[in-house]
Amino acid sequence: MSGRFSMISILVLAIMSMSLLVNCSSSDEEPDEVTLQINWVHEAEFVGYYVADAKGFYDDENINITIAEGGPGIQARLYMLDGSADFAIAAVSEHRDLVAAGEPAVAVMTAFQIPPxxxxxxxxxxxxxxxxxxxxxxxxxxxxxxxxxxxxxxxxxxxxxxxxxxxxxxxxxxxxxxxxxxxxxxxxxxxxxxxxxxxxxxxxxxxxxxGVGGYEGLLLVNQATIDQNPDMIGRFVRACQKGWQYAVEHSDEAAEILALWQPDKSVEFQQLAVRAAIPLVDTPQALIGWIDADRWKQLMGDAYSESMPGYTMEYMESVE
Amino acid sequence: MITISEDKQANLPQDPSIKRERSNRLLRIGTIRTRILITFVLLVVIAAVAISMVTVVLGTRDARNRVVDQLESVATLKQSEIQTWVDGLQINLDIVLSGQQVFDQINTLNEEPAGSDAFRDAHDALQTHFNWTAEQMGLFEELFLMDTEGRVILSTRAGQEGEKHNIYDYYKEGLKGHYIQQPSHSLSSGGMIVVVSQPVGDDETLGVLAGRASLESLNEIMIERTGLGDTGETYLVGSNYRLLTKSRFEEYLVPETYVRSDGTDATVENHENGSGRYTSYSGASVFGVYHWLPELQVALIAEQEESEALHATYMALIVIVCVALVAVVIAALASVFLTRSIAAPLADLADTATAIAAGDLERIAKVERRDEVGTVAQAFNTMTHQLRGSVKSLEQRTEQLRTINEVGRSISSILNLDELLPFVANSLRETFKYHNVGIILIDQDSSALVLKASAGTYEGGPDIGTAALESEGIASMVAQQGESLLINDILGDPIYCCIEGLGDTRSELAVPIQIGDRMLGVLDIESDRINAFDELDLFTTQTLADQLAIAIENARLYEHAQELATVEERQRLARDLHDAVTQTLFSASLIAEVLPRLWEKNPEEGKKRLEELRRSTRGALAEMRMLLLELRPAALTEANLSELLKQMTDAAIGKLGIPFNLSVEGQGTLPTDVQITFYRVAQEALNNIQKHASANEVEITLRYQPESVTLIISDNGIGFDPNSVSAEHLGLSIMCERAEAIGTECKVESEIGQGTRITVMWQVLV
The missing domain is CATH 3.40.190.10 (Periplasmic binding protein-like II)
Known part of the structure; x- marks a missing residue:
């Protein structure tokens, strides 16, 4: 009788210890400190990232995000290249120049399917x-x-x-x-x-x-980051995509979140802005954030090469 | 029907609380009325609920099926219309390309360099053809032609030529055959559009012809009323869950509204057709049918709010519930009527029974029905009647027993025959209302029957007579035979011997007064009514005669005992006088006789004898007082204990001539029984000293203390061995038993040659 009790006790202790270890390993892991450098002042064209932050999607992926504001004269993509930021937002034309110049910039998703x-x-x-x-x-x-x-x-x-x-x-x-x-x-x-x-x-x-423009609001990451921390990129892209999806489906709530980042604009302004973004971000032809290979080649033109296409959908493919 | 008769009803209590109690009782669960009522109502309610539930379940299911069927029909109809519209788009594209001339012109555009006359002519001709056709058809916002590389070479919309569309599905798929791209948002128009395309050329592909068509036509198809009521609607949802056609709610706009529901999840996610009840995008609970339209890659949803869909069912349910309620009311009324006719007589019967149980034996139930209830009531009345008789008889018997007990108790307390016999005669007559009562005893000396006491017409009548025991007559017969005699009609009885003055006597009851076999007399009861006595009277009279016999015997014994006690007391006084006072006085007289001569011879001896004479006379006086105390015991409690002890010691001194030192410490009074006990103990102790102690000094101490009173009597006499001398011999046993009986302590200490010490102590009760 006592032997059976001791066996049960050991089993219970073992299970409790294992669960504690599992909990510790998941919760005690330091979150990734990630900086996203946007290429303009806070406004609706970045609303998906604000929403992902506000709704805790980054937290869910164990990412501690800093969204650094851009503005006139701020070359966001350069911050990403010099390592000041982990991710940067760039226009297609800007990225095409980087790709043409052989810079290690890789687009991992696009905010806009249709350029605004x-x-x-x-x-x-x-x-x-x-x-x-x-x-x-x-x-x-x-x-x-x-x-x-x-x-x-x-x-x-x-x-x-x-x-x-x-x-x-x-x-x-x-x-x-x-x-x-x-x-x-x-x-x-x-x-x-x-x-x-x-x-x-x-x-x-x-x-x-x-026929002008293609994708807009490309999310760029340094090839070096891809090499070093691909897992973090996957989690970050997943959270961003989720933020954009949530934003287009809950435009009024997204507008309220946006108003917190851009307090000089009214909520009415933000509502109109988000609604204007919806058909440009979400099209029936593609998943939000997705970059089509043919279209990408067309956009990149001569800058495109199979060895260095300047984009990857590897992380978007993991999005549910 | 049973009701309380009117005269009885008049006696019913009219207290409102009783009415209230009665009405409460009628509503109690345990009553038949309530149970019948509950049973009826329950039966109806159960039936109504069962019918309602079945109706609701079946009705709801039928309504749901009906609604779903209707929605299915509508969805199918809409799907068919959409398909017709799509087919129309594609047919119209075919029409655009109809005619060899069109192909020739397209071929020219492909082959001739841009800017050449041939090219320009062909372009203008086609432009005119496209514009005219699009305008005539009214379906397309734009018709455009792409070459084999996807470049727009002709468009009805300015500024589009030259654009490369080779990345778009409508181009890539259009090269293969008829294609329609899923609806998307048009930036230029702000509305939703579809693009249809198809290849140009039969054997050789010359390009792709495409047309942009607004979804406005689908909007009209969707919002067209289809008999789905006020809340019914059909709409299209894109593969990204976005609403494609107008909602019936103004706040849900296209294209910013996303529709997430069970219906859209099933269709968009799994491309399934189906139906169900779920929450729609507006938050309302709806029945919905959903179809996946694979060609357009959209979901067609047809919905109707549940509240409206089941409205008829709910109305039917309300009607059923109302009918059920009416049925319950009717059942309740019917059961009330029925229970009134059944339970009311029973309730009245219960009232009557309750009243009878409470002691009202005069209550009867009225029988007005010939059914089972009437029979019960009749039997109930019969039972009540019998019960009344029994109770009355029982009460009489009880009263007689009580009276017998009282008379018997009184009899036992009278020990004087002269008081006893008249008391018994009068008590019997007054208590039992007998006409005449006579007590005839057998004289112990002459054995004659002597009428010792009588009540009734005996009083003031002739002197109480005497008769020989053997003479004729009822009393003599009873006395001789020792058996009771009951004659309920003496005039017709030959043994009756009429006594003058008793001419109105008609019934007589005579019972013997005897103890064991010894006959003491006869108790004779007479009545002026025929049949005045029954067995109960015989029982009563005999019981009293037995008690009377004991009382007579007691009185005679008491009288005898009194006589004996008087003789014994006289003898005791004579003995005491002889033993005590007489002896003392005799010795005193001897001293007095010789004293004159002695005084002359020896004055000193004379003085000594004179002192002895004084002590003797004083002791005699004390002894006399003691005897007087014994003759009047009350004096023992009237005097103080210290005074009694003083007299006792004086008497002892006079008798023995030795010092008796009495010492009283403190003062107080004692309870009567304690004082008598202390006195008797002292008396017994002094007797023992006088008879056995041979002491020459005696100490008597009476000590009053707050918590106790102690009496100590000690002498310096010869003492005794407590182990060899019987305490009973010295009267010590009685002494101590007497003391202990009232809760005092008694201690006797003695030793041979060392005197004796007796201590009695009484603890003051707090």
């Missing part, structure tokens, strides 16, 4: 498509936007020289309202929303409708 780049006008101006811009004043913030505008116009069969380019400062959107310029450019999730909130009805002319 837009040219927009006040609706009452009657400018609804590129051909309406002939002879109109288009605000150009920098070369990046100039290239976008030229490509859109060219694809639409318009000679870019037929528009009047007006050099403008970032944020000088008042010029549109005062009709000193007729067309403004920006992200569908930001500048047109601002105009709407200001009470202006605007017409968006998407660059994507004219």
């Amino acid at each position: 780049l837009v040219m927009f006008s006040l609706t009452d101006s009657g400018i609804r498509e590129p051909k309406d811009m002939v002879g109109k004043r288009v605000g150009i913030k920098n070369n990046y936007w100039r290239d976008v505008a030229h490509e859109m116009l060219t694809n639409a069969g318009i000679d870019p020289s037929e528009i009047v380019e007006v050099e403008v400062e970032v944020g000088a959107q008042e010029l549109l309202y005062s009709r000193e310029v007729d067309v403004w450019m920006g992200f569908a999730t930001s500048e047109p929303i601002e105009a709407q909130v200001q009470g202006y009805e605007v017409t968006n002319i998407y660059a994507a409708d004219y």
Whole structure:
């Protein structure tokens, strides 16, 4: 009798010890400190990452994230390359340059399936498509936007020289309202929303409708990080994808979370911004964050090589 | 029907609390009325509940099946319409390509360099054809033609030519055959669109023709009313769970609404068709049917809210519940009516029984029905009648026994025959209302019957007569035979000997008064009514006669004992006077006689004798007082114990001529029994000293203390060996028993040659 008791006691102790060890190993493991460098100020185009943080998806993956804000003049991708940040957000064109230059930057997911780049006008101006811009004043913030505008116009069969380019400062959107310029450019999730909130009805002319851009908001990671800590990358990508999925399916809640990161904008603004992002992020043709191989090759153009394609879907493939 | 008769009802208590108690009793579970009521109601309720449950279960199932069938029909219809629409899109693409001329022009575009006249002519012609066709069809927002590399070479929408679409499925799949891309969001229109495509060319593929079509037509198909009520709707959900067509709720917008429900999970995730009850995207519980449309890669959902779908069932249930309630009420009323007719008579019968049980034996139940209840009531009344008789008889017997007991107790306390016999005669007459009572005793000297006492018409009548025991008459007969005699009609009885003054006597009862076989007399009872006596009277009279016999014997014995006691007391006084006072006085008289002569011869001796004379006379006086105390025992408790002891020692001194030193410490009074005990102990001790001690000095100490009173009598006499001398011989046993009987301690200490010491101590009770 006592022998049986002692056997049971040993068994119970063993099970308890094992469970304690398992608990200790899972909970005591130090979380990965991960820095995500975004390429612009906090706004709706990064909402998936904020939501993943707020909903604890990073915590679930044992990741302690720091989202570092970008802005004018901040080359987020360079922070990733020099090791200041683990991940960086970049535009396709920026990444194409890195790939062409042989930099060890690898895209592991994309936020936008459709680029949110837009040219927009006040609706009452009657400018609804590129051909309406002939002879109109288009605000150009920098070369990046100039290239976008030229490509859109060219694809639409318009000679870019037929528009009047007006050099403008970032944020000088008042010029549109005062009709000193007729067309403004920006992200569908930001500048047109601002105009709407200001009470202006605007017409968006998407660059994507004219074959400009592809994916947008690429999540880049250094090849060295992939080599050293692929597990962390998998967990990070999984949490990000989950954050974006949650954001598009719960736009109002996502807007409230976003408002915490961008407190200078109203919740109404954020709601419109998130709703504008939804059809660009989530398309029926692809899983959120997914990069299609053919499309990627097309986007990369000459920069693409099989040996160094500049992207991998290895981590997205583990997403349920 | 049984009811209490009106005269009895008038006697019923009208106290409201009794009415309330009665009504409460009617509602108690244990009553027949309540049980019948509960049974009826339960039967109906059970039946109603069973019917309701079955109806609800079956009704709900049928309604659910019906709703699902209806939703299935609608979904199938919608699916068919969607398919028709899709087919229409593809047919229209075919129409665009109809005619050899179109192929020729497309071929020209492929083969001729851009900008050439041939190219431009073909392009313009096709452009016109596409625009006209699209406009006529009204289905497509844009028709565009891609070459074999996926580049748009012609579009009805400006600015699209030159774009490469080779990465898109509608191009890649369109090269193979008819294809329709799943719905997606159109940036330009803001709405949802599909793209259909197909290859151009028969043997050789010249390119892909594609058309963008708005989902507005599907919207119309989906929102078209189909008899699903106010809450029914059909909608499409994309493979990413996004709502594709308009919701009936304004707040759920396309394309930002995502639909997550059991229905969409089953279809989108598993591409299954099915149905079920689940929570829809609006949060409402719905019945839904879901179809997966593989061509479009969308889910077709048809739903109706459960509340509306089951509304008819719920209404039917309400009706059934109402009917059941009405049935319960009717059953309750019917059971009340029925139980009133059955249970009310029983309740009244129970009331009557309760009243009878409470002592009201006059209550009867009225019989108004000829059924079983009526029979019970009749039997009940019969039983009550018998019970009344029994109780009455029992009460009489009890009363007689009580009276016999009282008279007997009184008889036993009277020891004087002259008081006893009249008391018994009068008590019998007054208590039992007898006409005449006579007590006739047999004279012990003459053996004649002597009427010793009588009550009734004997009083004031002729003198109580005497008759020889052997004379004729009822009393003589009873005295001789020793048996009771009961004559309920003396006029017709030959043995009756009419006594003058008793002419109205009609019945007579005579019982012997005897102890064992010894006859003492006869107790004679007379009545002026015929049949006045029964067995109960015989029992009573005989019982009293027996007690009377004992009382007569007691009285005679007591009288005899009194006489004996008087003689004995006289003898004792004479003995005491002779033993004590007489002896003392005799010696005193001798001293007095010789004293004059002695005084002349020897004055000193004369003085000594004179002192002896004084001591003797004083002792005689004390002895006389002691005798007087014995003759009047009450004096023992009236005097203080110290005074009694003083007299006792004085008497002893006078008798023995030795010093008796009495010492009293403190003062107080003793309870009567203690004082008498102390006195008797002292008396016995002094007697022993006088008779046996040969002492020349005696110490008597009476000590009063707060917690005790102690009496010590000690002498310096010869003493005795307690082991060899019987205590009983010295009266010590009685002395100590007397002391211990009242809770005092008694101790006798003695030793040969050392005197004797007797101590009695009484502890004061706190």
